[in-house]
Amino acid sequence: MKYKLIAFDMDGTLVEETSCWEVIHRHFGTKEPACPNLEAYERGEIDYPEFMRRDIALWQPPPRLEEVKKALASYTIAPNVREVVAEVHRRGYQTAIVTGGLDFLAADVARELRIPHVLANGLEVDKNGRLTGEGIFVVEPSKKDVVLAQLAERIGITLSECVAVGDSKYDVKFLEAAGLAVAIGKNPKLVEVADVVIEDFSHFPRLLDYL
Numbered sequence: 001m002k003y004k005l006i007a008f009d010m011d012g013t014l015v016e017e018t019s020c021w022e023v024i025h026r027h028f029g030t031k032e033p034a035c036p037n038l039e040a041y042e043r044g045e046i047d048y049p050e051f052m053r054r055d056i057a058l059w060q061p062p063p064r065l066e067e068v069k070k071a072l073a074s075y076t077i078a079p080n081v082r083e084v085v086a087e088v089h090r091r092g093y094q095t096a097i098v099t100g101g102l103d104f105l106a107a108d109v110a111r112e113l114r115i116p117h118v119l120a121n122g123l124e125v126d127k128n129g130r131l132t133g134e135g136i137f138v139v140e141p142s143k144k145d146v147v148l149a150q151l152a153e154r155i156g157i158t159l160s161e162c163v164a165v166g167d168s169k170y171d172v173k174f175l176e177a178a179g180l181a182v183a184i185g186k187n188p189k190l191v192e193v194a195d196v197v198i199e200d201f202s203h204f205p206r207l208l209d210y211l
Contacts, residue, residue: 117155
């Protein structure tokens with residue numbers, strides 16, 4: 001078996017929602033005020049922990065984590081994902097979620113799809129379960145290659161034995177680092193670096209025959 005691990009982005013890849021942060025902002029009515037934070041991050045003016053800090057500060061008064069979880073409770077697994085991941089497991093590949101999204105949603109998705117490895121960011125809470133205003137930084141969205149390399153080393157494989165699957169411009173380095181790069185959809189930045197481009201997961205089973 002040439003490849004050992006298939007690592008999936010989450011937002012827009014395994015789930016239909018393209019940004020769990022955006023879903024939360026819609027819930028709290030803070031979508032518009034949040035735009036400058038993302039723009040500042042994308043311009044390189046702030047790092048990702050500061051981006052999280054600024055976004056979390058918009059949710060006033062500071063909510064409990066349970067309320068944030070409620071905002072994401074209606075997430076939708078993307079079409080054909082359950083069947084594809086089940087087939088991936090049947091064929092003996094290890095699987096992982098690598099996401100700049102939030103860990104409690106990633107954990108729910110991983111539990112539903114039986115994916116054992118999860119790398120995601122979190123929200124810090126106080127002893128009463130209320131957000132402190134700080135994020136728990138694990139994954140830089142545009143540098144998922146870093147945590148993919150760490151995961152590969154931890155489970156005893158090389159990056160060339162990894163398949164990376166993503167859908168957005170944030171997944172460019174993630175795909176570039178892997179032995180096989182799979183783009184879901186037609187994001188132009190991903191198409192440039194992908195080995196394989198598929199419309200959606202309905203095409204993924206055919207790709208498995210070439211792994």
